[in-house]
Amino acid sequence: MKDWRRYEILRPLRFNDGKRVPKELLSQTIEELEAHFGAVSCETQIIHGRWRSEGKAIRDDLVRIYVDAENTREAQAFFANFKERTKTRFPQLDIWLTSHSIEVLWGNTQPEVSQRSFAWVSG
Numbered sequence: 001m002k003d004w005r006r007y008e009i010l011r012p013l014r015f016n017d018g019k020r021v022p023k024e025l026l027s028q029t030i031e032e033l034e035a036h037f038g039a040v041s042c043e044t045q046i047i048h049g050r051w052r053s054e055g056k057a058i059r060d061d062l063v064r065i066y067v068d069a070e071n072t073r074e075a076q077a078f079f080a081n082f083k084e085r086t087k088t089r090f091p092q093l094d095i096w097l098t099s100h101s102i103e104v105l106w107g108n109t110q111p112e113v114s115q116r117s118f119a120w121v122s123g
Contacts (some may be wrong), residue, residue, distance in 0.1 A: 003071040007079050009086070010047060018093050025089060032063065032110040036078060037067050053093060061107040068102060 009028060013021055026042075033040040042065045051117040069075045079097060086095045 002104075004068055004102050005071045005099045006066055006068050006102045007075070007099045008064055008066045010049065010060075011062065011065055011086070012048065012090060012092055013061040014061065015019065015090065016092060017046070021090060025065070029086065032082075033067050034048065037069050038069050040065060042066075068104070071076075071101070
């Protein structure tokens with residue numbers, strides 16, 4: 001059985017100045033992940049976040065993008081670099097990117113997957 005991780009990115013819908021992020025930037029982010037891992041998923045509901053920076057309350061509207069990938073040093077390094085590129089692309093004080101171990105349930109047989117990762121589309 002392979003060791004899998006889910007990498008989740010909360011991508012802002014607005015820049016720090018309140019202007020809407022162009023849809024092209026979301027597309028660019030999703031395409032980059034798909035090109036590297038072979039699959040990516042994105043939830044379309046809006047996630048409302050609140051946090052504090054330098055004593056000031058900040059509100060965010062976000063979407064969740066995620067990739068399920070084999071747990072390798074290559075994947076971890078990719079996402080560490082991806083986070084920095086994404087902070088510049090959007091530009092944001094920070095981009096929330098997390099990962100956690102997952103168990104993929106294949107049933108009786110494991111499908112042939114030619115890509116380095118596999119992601120389920122969320123509903």
